[in-house]
Amino acid sequence: MSDLLEVTARSVTGTQACQKLRQEGHVPAVLYGHGETCVDLSVRRDAVEAMVRHGSKTVELTGAVKSPALVRELQWNAYGTIPLHIDFLRIDPSEKINVVVPIELRGECPGAKAGGKFKQVLREIDVECTAQTMPEVAVAHVAHLEAGNVLKVKHLELPQGAHATADDEAVVASCLLSDQKLEDATDIGTKATESNDE
Amino acid sequence: MPLMPKRVKHRKSQRGRIKGEATRGNRVIFGEFGLQAEQPGWLPAATIEAGRIAAQQYLRGGGRLYIRVFPHKSITSIPLETRMGKGKGEPDFWAAVIRPGTVLFEIGGVTEDVAKVCFARLAHKMPVRVRMVKKRTM
Numbered sequence: 550m551s552d553l554l555e556v557t558a559r560s561v562t563g564t565q566a567c568q569k570l571r572q573e574g575h576v577p578a579v580l581y582g583h584g585e586t587c588v589d590l591s592v593r594r595d596a597v598e599a600m601v602r603h604g605s606k607t608v609e610l611t612g613a614v615k616s617p618a619l620v621r622e623l624q625w626n627a628y629g630t631i632p633l634h635i636d637f638l639r640i641d642p643s644e645k646i647n648v649v650v651p652i653e654l655r656g657e658c659p660g661a662k663a664g665g666k667f668k669q670v671l672r673e674i675d676v677e678c679t680a681q682t683m684p685e686v687a688v689a690h691v692a693h694l695e696a697g698n699v700l701k702v703k704h705l706e707l708p709q710g711a712h713a714t715a716d717d718e719a720v721v722a723s724c725l726l727s728d729q730k731l732e733d734a735t736d737i738g739t740k741a742t743e744s745n746d747e
Numbered sequence: 748m749p750l751m752p753k754r755v756k757h758r759k760s761q762r763g764r765i766k767g768e769a770t771r772g773n774r775v776i777f778g779e780f781g782l783q784a785e786q787p788g789w790l791p792a793a794t795i796e797a798g799r800i801a802a803q804q805y806l807r808g809g810g811r812l813y814i815r816v817f818p819h820k821s822i823t824s825i826p827l828e829t830r831m832g833k834g835k836g837e838p839d840f841w842a843a844v845i846r847p848g849t850v851l852f853e854i855g856g857v858t859e860d861v862a863k864v865c866f867a868r869l870a871h872k873m874p875v876r877v878r879m880v881k882k883r884t885m
Contacts, residue, residue, distance in 0.1 A: 601885055623885050627768035627848030628783065651884045669856060672779075673884075 551617070551680075552605040554596055556580075558613035559589040567634070576632050580614060582639035588614055590637070597623075597632045606648065607680045610637065617642060617680060640680045647714065650676045650684055652705065652721060656692030660724035665696030671721045674702065678711035687713070689721050699723040699734040749792035750818050751841045759823050759835055769848035775882040777813045778855030780862040786875040789842035790851065792818040797872045798852060805865045810857035815850045816843040845875055 559570070559577060567577045576597050578590040590613060600608060601623070610616050618637035626633055640646060651673045661667040674687050688706040703717040723734055765787035775781035795814060802812050818841035825836035845851070852869060854862045859881075866879045 604884070606885065620885065625883075627770065627773050627846075628785075629774065629848075629880060629883060667856075672855075 551607045551609050552600045552603055554592055554600060554608045554610055555612040556590040556592050556610050556614055559591045562589055571631075571633070576635060578635040578637060580610070580616070580618060580637040580639060583641070585639065590614065592635065594632065597635065601632070604685050606685075607640065607683055608637070619646065619648070619680065642680050645677055645679060646683075647675055647677050648683060649673050650687050652689055653686040654689050654691050654722065656690050658691045658694045658722075658724055660694050660696035660698060663696045665724040665726055667691075667694075667722065667724045669722045671702075671715075671719065674705070674721075675714045676707065676711050677714050678708075682708050682710035684708050684711055691722060691724075694722065694724045694737055696724050697726050697729060697734055698737045699731065700737045704737055749796040749841070750814075751792055752817075752819060755821070758821060758838055760820055763820075763844070765844060765846055767846060769846040772815060772850060773848040775850060775853055775880055777815075778811065778853035779882050780854050780857075780859065780866070781815075781850040781880045781882070782852045782866050782869060782873075782877050783880045784845045784849045784851055784873075784875045784877055785847055786845075787847055788845050788875040789820070789822065790816060790818070790845050790874065791822075792841045792843075794872055794874060795843065795851075798869045801868045801872055802852065802854070802865050805868055806854070806857065806861075810861065810865075811855045813853040813855070815853060816845065818843045820844055850880070851877065 570577055570591055574594050575591040576594050578592050579587060580590055581587040606620050608618055610618050617640050619640050620635060621638040622636040623632055624634040652671055658667045684707055689700055691700060694700055699720045700722045702713050702715050702719045702721060705713060723731060725734055799814060806812060820842050821838040822840050822842050823836040824839040854865060863879060870877050
């Protein structure tokens with residue numbers, strides 16, 4: 550999802566000037582990247598809070614600067630309630646970028662109900678994608694995770710054009726039986742009892 | 748057994764002042780939900796242990812609890828009915844220095860409802876006002 554964010558150019562820099570801006574309901578920001586000059590900007594705080602609520606990592610800057618940008622860093626106050634500063638990175642819609650995406654578990658793990666111990670190993674993952682195909686979350690479907698199975702990076706659901714840079718065999722979530730080691734667990738979709746029968 | 752340092756350079760420390768807000772340790776890192784202090788104060792090791800027990804008895808192995816603070820500071824006291832003077836008292840307990848914004852505990856692997864109840868039980872033990880926070884992705 551890409552939000553429209555109206556920005557205004559900022560001529561003043563420094564701690565005191567930025568504090569004054571924040572008191573007026575603005576958030577100081579900076580835009581850089583692609584070898585172009587660094588631009589000091591300011592954004593209305595309510596617009597920033599809306600952007601955070603929507604979970605948009607890419608935004609379309611309008612106003613003083615017209616450019617698609619990636620929210621590279623967002624600084625918060627000590628309580629994590631007030632945004633203090635934003636770093637925007639210029640992006641080309643077709644350019645490949647690396648972003649960290651949270652992993653979202655979907656469904657209920659049947660293995661946990663059958664006596665297995667469910668554990669989420671990875672909580673976020675590095676994804677290489679274009680700005681257009683950037684996912685909000687990487688979805689892990691645990692509805693087929695039986696006791697004795699593991700869910701790996703290769704099982705994650707990512708949109709077309711995005712792929713995880715981590716090892717495909719890295720474990721995302723596991724549902725192990727008691728006294729079972731992670732190495733002995735089988736991939737999702739294969740029953741642990743089948744291997745014992747053989 | 749409450750937490751305490753293995754070895755310290757100086758047994759006794761001055762009281763100090765708690766100024767400003769937490770500039771580090773103020774984000775949820777390991778779990779999905781955290782308990783954040785809203786006031787400054789000392790958090791005794793026994794209180795951290797009481798909180799840990801309260802949370803783990805509720806979770807019963809269902810989730811994972813992370814303790815984000817450590818009692819590095821020794822607090823001294825003089826015995827009752829002692830005349831003034833004769834030097835500083837002996838170390839009585841260990842405490843963590845809490846600045847507003849510090850994340851004290853974190854919980855991972857549970858739903859928000861479970862974390863909420865767990866932190867409510869834990870918050871009763873805390874000597875400072877606290878609130879529940881979620882992990883931020885941005």
